[in-house]
Amino acid sequence: MSLLELEGVRRHYRQKHTMFAKAGHSPVRAVDGVDFHVDESETVGLVGESGCGKSTLARIICGLEAPSEGAVRWDGAEVAAMRPADRARVLHREVQMVFQDPHASLDPRRSIGQSVAEGIETHRLLPGNRIAGRVQDLLAQVGLNPDHADRYPHEFSGGQLQRVGIARALAVEPRLLVCDEPVSALDISVRAQVLNLLNRLKRELGLSMVFIAHDLDVVQHMSDRIVTMYLGKVVEDGDCDDVYERTGHPYTRALLSAIPRKLAPGERLERVVLEGDPPSPIDPPAGCPFHTRCYAAIDRCATDVPVLRPIPGEPARHRASCHLADEISRSRVGQVQTVADPSF
Ligand SMILES: Nc1ncnc2c1ncn2[C@@H]1O[C@H](COP(=O)(O)OP(=O)(O)O)[C@@H](O)[C@H]1O
Numbered sequence: 119m120s121l122l123e124l125e126g127v128r129r130h131y132r133q134k135h136t137m138f139a140k141a142g143h144s145p146v147r148a149v150d151g152v153d154f155h156v157d158e159s160e161t162v163g164l165v166g167e168s169g170c171g172k173s174t175l176a177r178i179i180c181g182l183e184a185p186s187e188g189a190v191r192w193d194g195a196e197v198a199a200m201r202p203a204d205r206a207r208v209l210h211r212e213v214q215m216v217f218q219d220p221h222a223s224l225d226p227r228r229s230i231g232q233s234v235a236e237g238i239e240t241h242r243l244l245p246g247n248r249i250a251g252r253v254q255d256l257l258a259q260v261g262l263n264p265d266h267a268d269r270y271p272h273e274f275s276g277g278q279l280q281r282v283g284i285a286r287a288l289a290v291e292p293r294l295l296v297c298d299e300p301v302s303a304l305d306i307s308v309r310a311q312v313l314n315l316l317n318r319l320k321r322e323l324g325l326s327m328v329f330i331a332h333d334l335d336v337v338q339h340m341s342d343r344i345v346t347m348y349l350g351k352v353v354e355d356g357d358c359d360d361v362y363e364r365t366g367h368p369y370t371r372a373l374l375s376a377i378p379r380k381l382a383p384g385e386r387l388e389r390v391v392l393e394g395d396p397p398s399p400i401d402p403p404a405g406c407p408f409h410t411r412c413y414a415a416i417d418r419c420a421t422d423v424p425v426l427r428p429i430p431g432e433p434a435r436h437r438a439s440c441h442l443a444d445e446i447s448r449s450r451v452g453q454v455q456t457v458a459d460p461s462f
């Protein structure tokens with residue numbers, strides 16, 4: 119049984135009135151029928167371009183938003199059907215979120231120690247006289263000076279504040295950490311440090327993690343499994359190595375080929391350039407939602423909706439929603455290949 123399981127989850131937003139559309143017509147299909155799971159101690163990398171529904175899915179997992187349809191299960195029990203006390207334990211303690219913007223997620227009028235202590239106090243996890251010591255331990259655990267608990271957010275850099283956000287999440291001893299683009303807002307120079315910290319913590323604490331990013335670059339070294347989303351739907355799901363080495367969906371291939379890298383002599387890369395923006399989630403294309411931007415699309419893709427299913431010849435866990443997944447998974451497009459004769 120998975121720790122977290124989502125089945126058939128949709129989140130549709132009513133459209134606001136705009137110059138082009140009257141309100142109340144077709145909804146924004148932010149999340150459109152997603153099956154998703156996270157096992158104990160597993161890190162799942164959730165990737166896809168901006169607007170594909172990652173943050174909406176994260177908010178649903180954390181209970182900050184209710185799905186319009188579908189079920190969310192925790193340890194096999196449906197969260198919506200839990201007694202209020204159990205639901206609160208799951209959503210306020212066992213699942214914690216690390217946000218993209220550490221400035222916006224901390225109260226500027228409270229010392230970082232107060233912010234980190236908040237959850238411990240709310241859930242009465244420790245007697246009052248032991249909280250300060252625990253806060254110091256948490257700050258040390260995320261690589262901050264434990265003597266700085268009485269300082270305020272404006273005295274810290276973005277990378278340091280993200281560490282505070284992580285300490286705050288860890289304070290309530292969660293089982294699942296949902297990190298929504300935790301390094302996108304940080305300077306390139308400190309990104310690796312925060313990623314290393316998250317990697318170390320998940321190992322040391324046996325945490326499960328959903329790690330969200332808009333590209334495949336960041337998640338590669340973090341994830342046991344990769345889930346790719348496009349226009350509110352999961353289009354590929356599989357163990358990290360399988361997804362990177364025998365990618366089954368052309369969209370994942372496009373993300374893969376966008377990872378910045380230098381080619382060594384004798385290496386070759388057939389890149390896939392994704393043109394334009396994704397179509398609107400208000401009026402997604404018929405057939406395969408990706409066919410309008412797909413390098414491999416055939417006639418049938420414009421009419422037949424592909425379903426997420428195991429790729430022939432691959433482990434059953436590796437699934438893609440593409441009519442051509444079999445062929446795609448055996449091709450080398452978007453991946454670095456070594457050429458036998460470098461003068462080729
Ligand atoms: N509160 C909301 N009201 C209306 N539309 C929303 C709302 N939140 C998100 N959306 C829309 O839902 C889609 C998915 O958004 P989001 O989950 O933020 O994607 P991502 O995190 O992948 O960038 C986008 O088209 C976005 O504009």
Ligand SMILES: [Mg+2]
Pocket residue numbers: 172173174298
């Ligand atoms: Mg987002």
